Amino acid sequence: MRSSSGLVTINGLTEKFTFNPKEGIDNPVMVITEESESVSKPNPRLCVLKREEGETYAFNLRVEGGREGHIIRNVASGGVAERSGLRDGDRLLEVNNCYVNDVPHPEVAANIRMSGNQLCLLVLDGDEYEQALSQGKDLKSLIRTNKGESLNPPRLCHIRKDPVSGLGINFIPVEAGEKGCFSVSLVAGGTAAKAGVCKGDRLVWMNGAAVSDLTHSALSRMLKKCGDHITILVIDSESEKSYIKQRMPILPSMAVPHNLPHRARKLHLVCGPGGYGFLLRLERTPSGRKYHVLREMDSGSSAERAGMKDGEILLEVNGESVESLDHDEIVNRVKLSGQQVSLATITPQGLDFYSKLGLSPLLFCEDESAEREKQNMILSSLTEELLKNEMDATCKPxxxxxxxxxxxxxxxxxxxxxxxxxxxxxxxxxxxxxxxxxxxxxxxxxxxxxxxxxxxxxxxxxxxxxxxxxxxxxxxxxxxxxxxxxxxxxxxxxxxxxxxxxxxxxxx
Known part of the structure; x- marks a missing residue:
């Protein structure tokens, strides 16, 4: 058996050893190498940010020349972001359990803005991010390995009361006397079941209020006051356990919508000879708040073709919120768009619906043009497939x-x-x-x-x-x-x- 000898320095001391191939795992050099590799393994961190009304998250999100990814910058000392563990230079991987590393920066920023007062961010240290990219690591696989179990998203379900069967739902304490943990019981074929609620779901949130601190009697009183409809956030019990295990909050901004009565819409307009063909007015609602309202769509105009409706409230221009802009600033944004502009709108009733829930109406925005284009692509693909199949059939003897x-x-x-x-x-x-x-x-x-x-x-x-x-x-x-x-x-x-x-x- 051949052997070789060598030297290894540990804490300034030189130790002689004899290398035996059969005993290589006990070799101090082998042990040191293994430890150094484990230290260098990228380790994404989950940061949960909670802010009070009027408080900011106290960080910036940037894209910088010569650097990859969405970069966390200007983390304010003692602010919400710093308290959650966010650090300057971190790279953002997920927002509310959605992978965003390859998503356009404005869209990522919009997702953060729409999250309300609670935000869940998965980040990776800047140096570890750069190292992972240089080593060709798949960041999505890294996240899956880090998380372990896959999570089903929660569901935001709107339930309307049926004259005969009512809401078709009851909430049962998982354990007697325990606060905030309720299982769903359904009436078979009732309105709740049709609205996307499943038997055994866990209740997270009702009409904008978390149920984590409610007793069963308090929840029952709340249910009686809801009138002819409720909106609830639910999740299956296994996924709830996974969220709790990973210390991840279950938020409406993560949810898949079911049966919501109102949705914001994205409209894409192309400027014609007479402009876009609508008026924008600043109007005061009965509640006293002022909104920018779309009026007087010209017949045959781009606005009419895009599906704009009189009285809708303007929410965004080219992905930028108009909430803090005055009338002239919005008009200038539209003019600077050139020949095309993208607008997000919602009906007054829809805005009122989301305001009462404490949610941004843009969370579940429908892009009708994109949906039509998607449907056309699917139809085109199906047509091509049918033609191909027909061609294949006709080419056979x-x-x-x-x-x-x-x-x-x-x-x-x-x-x-x-x-x-x-x-x-x-x-x-x-x-x-x-x-x-x-x-x-x-x-x-x-x-x-x-x-x-x-x-x-x-x-x-x-x-x-x-x-x-x-x-x-x-x-x-x-x-x-x-x-x-x-x-x-x-x-x-x-x-x-x-x-x-x-x-x-x-x-x-």
Whole structure:
């Protein structure tokens, strides 16, 4: 057995050792290398930010030249972000459990703004982020490994009371006397079940209020006061355990919406000769608040074509919130857009709905143009697939069996002069050929089991005649036959007087 010796320095002391390949795992050098690798492993951190009304999150999110990712900057000392563990230079990987590393910066910033007073961020130290990229690591896989279990998102469900079955839902304490932990019981086929609620779901939130500190009696009183509808946040019990295990809050901003009565909409307008074709007015509501309202859509204008409705409230211009902008600033934003502008709008009733829930109406915004484009792409894809399948079907050889009738076999044969190959040039309506499935343009490959692809039309005619009153043809659609595809001369139909040059033979 061969061995070798070496030196390793630990804390300034030099220790001699003998390396044995069988005992390599006990080698101090091997142990030190293993530890150094484990230290360098990227470790994403979950930061949960909670702010009070009027308080900011106290950090900036930036994109910097020469650096990858969304970068956390200007973390205020003692602020919400610092208290949550956020550090200057961190790279943002997820916002409210949604991966954002490859999402455009304005969209990421908008997601943060819409989150309300609680925000869940998954970040990676800046140096670890750069190292992970340099090593070609997949950040999504890194997150999955770090999290372990997959999480189903919560569901935000709006339930309307049915005159007969009511809301179709009851809440049961998971453990008697325990606060804030309620399981869902459903009326089969009731309105709650139709609104996306599932039996055994855990209740997280009702009408904008968390239930974590409520007793069952308090929750029951709250339910009685809800009127003819409620909006609840629920999650399946297994996912709830995973969220708790990972110390991740369950937030409405993470939710998948179900049956919501109102949704904000994104409209995409293209400027026409007369402009966009609508007016923007600053109006005061009965509550005393002022909003920028869309009015007087011109007939046939870009606004009308985009689906704009009179009285809708403007929320965004090109992804920028208008809440803090005055009227002239908004008009300038639209003018600076050039020939196209994107607007987010909602009805007054919709804005009131989300305001009562304490949610941003932009959380579940519908991009109607994008949805139409997506549907068109799906339709186009399906059409292409159908055409491909149809093409594949027509390119397959077909065996057609014919019996001579009053119209003979009911087809004519054609050919290209000076070339082998024969095809169906004409069909008699109601004839035997049509009944057997022959089509004009079909290329004849076999006659009564004999290959005729390289035969001239006269030889094909002889084989047909030899078959008597029965005929078997193996044919292929023109698109499936390379010989017919390459044809560069038209077939000639010639009268009986030109018998020696006749290239179309009738079998009527």
């Amino acid at each position: 077909r065996l057609c069996s014919l019996q001579k009738g009053p119209l003979g076999f009911g087809f004519n044969l054609g050919c290209v002069p000076q070339r082998p190959g024969t095809f169906i040039s004409q069909m008699a309506f109601g004839g035997s050929g049509q009944s057997a499935g022959l089509r004009v343009g079909d290329v004849v490959m076999e006659v009564n089991g004999q290959n005729v692809e390289e035969k001239c039309v006269e030889d094909v005619i002889m084989l047909v005649k030899e078959g008597g009153h029965f005929l078997s043809l193996l044919v292929m659609d023109t698109t499936g036959d390379s010989k017919v595809k390459q044809t560069d001369k038209p077939t000639r139909d010639i009268s009986d007087s030109e018998e020696e040059d006749k290239y179309e033979i009738s079998f009527l």
